[in-house]
Amino acid sequence: MEYFTDTDMGLDMGLVNRAVESAFADHGRGQIQMPPKVYVTLPEGDFRTMPAYLPSLGIAGVKIVNVHPANPARGLPTVMALTVILDVGTGQPVAVINATRLTDMRTGAAGAVACKYLAPKKEIVLGVIGTGRQAEVQVMAISQECRIRQIKIWSRDPSHVRKFADRFMAFPCVAAPVEKACDCDVLVTTTPSRVPIIRDDWIHEGTHINAIGADAPGKEELDPAILQRAQVFVDDPAQAVHSGEINVPISKGLYRESDIEGTLGEVVIGKKKRRDAEAITVFDSTGLAIQDLAIAKIAMQHGRKIELPFP
Amino acid sequence: MEYFTDTDMGLDMGLVNRAVESAFADHGRGQIQMPPKVYVTLPEGDFRTMPAYLPSLGIAGVKIVNVHPANPARGLPTVMALTVILDVGTGQPVAVINATRLTDMRTGAAGAVACKYLAPKKEIVLGVIGTGRQAEVQVMAISQECRIRQIKIWSRDPSHVRKFADRFMAFPCVAAPVEKACDCDVLVTTTPSRVPIIRDDWIHEGTHINAIGADAPGKEELDPAILQRAQVFVDDPAQAVHSGEINVPISKGLYRESDIEGTLGEVVIGKKKRRDAEAITVFDSTGLAIQDLAIAKIAMQHGRKIELPFP
Numbered sequence: 001m002e003y004f005t006d007t008d009m010g011l012d013m014g015l016v017n018r019a020v021e022s023a024f025a026d027h028g029r030g031q032i033q034m035p036p037k038v039y040v041t042l043p044e045g046d047f048r049t050m051p052a053y054l055p056s057l058g059i060a061g062v063k064i065v066n067v068h069p070a071n072p073a074r075g076l077p078t079v080m081a082l083t084v085i086l087d088v089g090t091g092q093p094v095a096v097i098n099a100t101r102l103t104d105m106r107t108g109a110a111g112a113v114a115c116k117y118l119a120p121k122k123e124i125v126l127g128v129i130g131t132g133r134q135a136e137v138q139v140m141a142i143s144q145e146c147r148i149r150q151i152k153i154w155s156r157d158p159s160h161v162r163k164f165a166d167r168f169m170a171f172p173c174v175a176a177p178v179e180k181a182c183d184c185d186v187l188v189t190t191t192p193s194r195v196p197i198i199r200d201d202w203i204h205e206g207t208h209i210n211a212i213g214a215d216a217p218g219k220e221e222l223d224p225a226i227l228q229r230a231q232v233f234v235d236d237p238a239q240a241v242h243s244g245e246i247n248v249p250i251s252k253g254l255y256r257e258s259d260i261e262g263t264l265g266e267v268v269i270g271k272k273k274r275r276d277a278e279a280i281t282v283f284d285s286t287g288l289a290i291q292d293l294a295i296a297k298i299a300m301q302h303g304r305k306i307e308l309p310f311p
Numbered sequence: 312m313e314y315f316t317d318t319d320m321g322l323d324m325g326l327v328n329r330a331v332e333s334a335f336a337d338h339g340r341g342q343i344q345m346p347p348k349v350y351v352t353l354p355e356g357d358f359r360t361m362p363a364y365l366p367s368l369g370i371a372g373v374k375i376v377n378v379h380p381a382n383p384a385r386g387l388p389t390v391m392a393l394t395v396i397l398d399v400g401t402g403q404p405v406a407v408i409n410a411t412r413l414t415d416m417r418t419g420a421a422g423a424v425a426c427k428y429l430a431p432k433k434e435i436v437l438g439v440i441g442t443g444r445q446a447e448v449q450v451m452a453i454s455q456e457c458r459i460r461q462i463k464i465w466s467r468d469p470s471h472v473r474k475f476a477d478r479f480m481a482f483p484c485v486a487a488p489v490e491k492a493c494d495c496d497v498l499v500t501t502t503p504s505r506v507p508i509i510r511d512d513w514i515h516e517g518t519h520i521n522a523i524g525a526d527a528p529g530k531e532e533l534d535p536a537i538l539q540r541a542q543v544f545v546d547d548p549a550q551a552v553h554s555g556e557i558n559v560p561i562s563k564g565l566y567r568e569s570d571i572e573g574t575l576g577e578v579v580i581g582k583k584k585r586r587d588a589e590a591i592t593v594f595d596s597t598g599l600a601i602q603d604l605a606i607a608k609i610a611m612q613h614g615r616k617i618e619l620p621f622p
Contacts, residue, residue: 003314003407005620035349040364042371045402049362049373053351060353062360062375064395066402074401080622082404084375084393090385091356091377093393096314096407100622306619309316311391311411 001093001310007299008101013109014144019057019294020109021116021268024235026056027290028265034289036238044070052289053088061085063099063292067216079103083296093310097296106291108137110235110264111188111210114283116145117267118233118274119186120206123147127176127184129198129221131155131164134190134212139168142186152176152184178202189213189221200225205278211245212285222282224249230280231261233272239286246284312404312621318610319412324420325455330368330605331420332427332579335546337367338601339576345600347549355381363600364399372396374410374603378527390414394607404621408607417602419448421546421575422499422521425594427456428578429544429585430497431517434458438487438495440509440532442466442475445501445523450479453497463487463495489513500524500532511536516589522556523596533593535560541591542572544583550597557595 026032033053040047045068053060065081072078081099086092115124124146128135131153139151151173153161158175165173181187182202188210189198200223203209209230213221227249234240241250241257249255262272264283274281337343344364351358356379364371376392383389392410397403426435435457439446442464450462462484464472469486476484492498493513499521500509511534514520520541524532538560545551552561552568560566573583575594585592 003619033351035351038346038349038360038362040344040346040362040371042364042397042399042402044400047362047371047397047402049349049360051349051351051358051360051375053353060351060358062373064362064373064397064404066397068402071401076401076403077622080403082395082407082621084395086353086358086375086377088353089355090382090387091353091358091379092387092391093375096393098621306617308314308617310393310409311388 001308002095003306003308004095004097004300005304007097007303008105010302011105011299013140015298016105016109016295017112017141017144019298020106020291021113022056023054023290023294024113024265025268026054028263028269028271031055032290044068050289050292052293054290054293057294057297058088059085059293059297060088061293061296063289065103083292085296095300097299099292102295102299104133104137106295107134107212107285107287108141109295110285110291111138111212111283112141112145113268114210114264115142115186115208118208118281118283119146120208120277121185123149124185125150125152127152127181127187129154129178129181129188130190130213131160132190135164135188136167138188138190138210138212150174152181154178154181191221192219193221194218196220196223198222198226203280205280207280209282210285211282214245214247215286216243217247220245220248224254226280227255227282230282231275232259232282232284233261233264233267234284235264235286235288237263240284244284244286312619313406314617314619315406315408315611316615318408318614319416321613322416322610324451326609327416327420327606328423328452328455330609331417331602332424333367334365334601334605335424335576336579337365339574339580339582342366343601355379361600361603363604365601365604368605368608369399370396370604370608371399372604372607374600376414394603396607406611408610410603413606413610414603415444415448417606418445418523418596418598419452420606421596421602422449422523422594423452423456424579425521425575426453426497426519429519429592429594430457431519431588432496434460435496436461436463438463438492438498440465440489440492440499441501441524442471443501446475446499447478449499449501449521449523461485463492465489465492502532503530504532505529507531507534509533509537514591516591519592521594521596525556525558526597527554528558531556531559535565537591538566538593541593542586543570543593543595544573544575544578545571545595546575546597546599548574551595555595555597
């Protein structure tokens with residue numbers, strides 16, 4: 001058994017995008033095993049257990065990930081993750097992977113796959129709402145799939161915009177008021193908001209939106225009116241209804257599960273698609289265990305390994 | 312984060328029994344979190360993901376355990392397990408534990424706790440059906456709770472009986488035909504049988520039975536008539552109905568879930584008990600995640616530790 005640390009170092013984001021795309025294709029074809037995430041509540045947060053088996057990549061395992069909002073005050077990340085990989089033939093644990101940064105990156109890769117299939121064009125103006133780690137990996141991953149002409153960045157704190165732009169010197173970056181950042185081809189929302197911060201009248205026809213921030217009941221970033229006039233694609237319907245961008249509108253009766261256009265997996269295999277150039281498309285991302293396995297497959301070729309005795 | 316290996320070495324089985332007893336008490340009081348085991352099927356076996364949080368011991372985590380019947384032919388155990396422990400305050404992974412042998416031992420401890428509360432007397436003749444690893448840990452653990460006057464051992468293969476007896480020289484051991492082994496105070500059944508091997512007329516009044524072998528749909532060791540005249544206590548009703556000793560009789564309409572007398576947790580907290588000296592009592596063990604956490608708590612004070620960088 002091996003312990004993999006620093007597995008994000010030197011990871012080829014293009015390869016990660018392809019592995020995650022292949023995982024979504026298998027999801028679209030129903031060729032995976034992925035029971036629902038299991039939640040356990042701790043005094044100041046929770047942890048989620050995410051088992052899966054991805055036959056096409058020959059990988060099986062479990063990601064364990066916590067969410068503890070008070071951690072940063074203690075000098076720890078809010079979210080930390082560990083993935084255990086089992087040998088598909090014998091069930092033996094063969095790897096334990098530090099998956100904290102991989103969790104961000106596989107979310108970036110899902111956004112990039114959504115962009116590849118749903119963006120209105122290949123050369124895009126990218127609007128970015130929020131400037132945290134999720135925003136960063138979205139730009140990294142999307143830049144592998146689309147040519148980015150410009151990045152319009154909005155953050156509550158202008159100093160964050162400057163720091164963010166410094167990380168992406170390869171692209172023309174501009175600070176923008178939130179409504180101007182929405183005037184783009186692809187919009188990425190990455191905030192932990194619990195009230196809609198993107199208004200319906202700011203979104204023009206033909207826009208694709210990656211709705212990344214909402215990942216728990218009660219969170220939402222988009223005016224529900226946007227969802228009502230958009231084609232909404234989810235990673236997994238059950239998870240999206242429970243904790244994705246659509247969770248609050250559904251609980252308020254402003255959106256129905258039957259309004260969902262399809263899954264990203266169905267888009268990847270060509271079963272569902274953007275209606276036309278005028279359609280607004282939304283990818284509602286909650287994060288799937290198969291994404292974690294797909295990135296684990298690549299990450300195990302990277303980073304420092306420590307040999308551990310087992311059994 | 313630390314990796315713990317060889318954690319079974321030097322483990323005080325009495326301490327393990329107490330920790331597992333305390334976990335069952337919390338289970339009886341409803342003071343735990345333990346979502347149902349999640350199964351994922353692999354080509355030649357399966358793996359189970361078992362998350363839990365045990366507030367009284369201040370421990371949370373996930374056991375991941377496979378079952379691959381063809382493994383011994385490859386020189387690997389059928390069952391291998393890894394437990395990941397998270398810090399209850401921050402959710403940070405703090406330990407990864409080689410839990411293969413701990414899994415056997417915590418099952419032994421559950422059997423010992425059942426004996427402590429349900430055996431008809433403190434000085435017992437112990438009948439043991441099967442001579443594998445599960446039989447061994449049952450004897451080890453039970454010997455901490457009851458004085459064993461004699462062990463009557465039955466195995467399909469007589470040479471296994473000799474080897475088994477050699478491991479327990481401290482007790483008078485005799486090889487016995489299966490029906491004679493049943494003439495005892497406490498009977499432990501540990502075979503992977505899929506047809507009843509213990510007949511109803513072999514079991515006299517006042518016997519306590521630890522039914523350990525049946526841990527998957529289709530497995531059973533006891534004539535259902537034994538269950539019908541016994542007080543049956545389970546570790547967890549949902550798991551027992553799905554995969555415990557009662558699973559086949561229930562599926563055949565020979566036993567009902569409502570016939571279950573109670574849980575071992577309820578017995579430990581005094582809510583349920585052996586009716587009288589003449590009652591036959593059965594403990595139907597399927598294995599709970601809280602047992603894995605209880606033994607992990609003790610095991611982390613033992614064995615070799617390897618320091619791992621995280622996050």
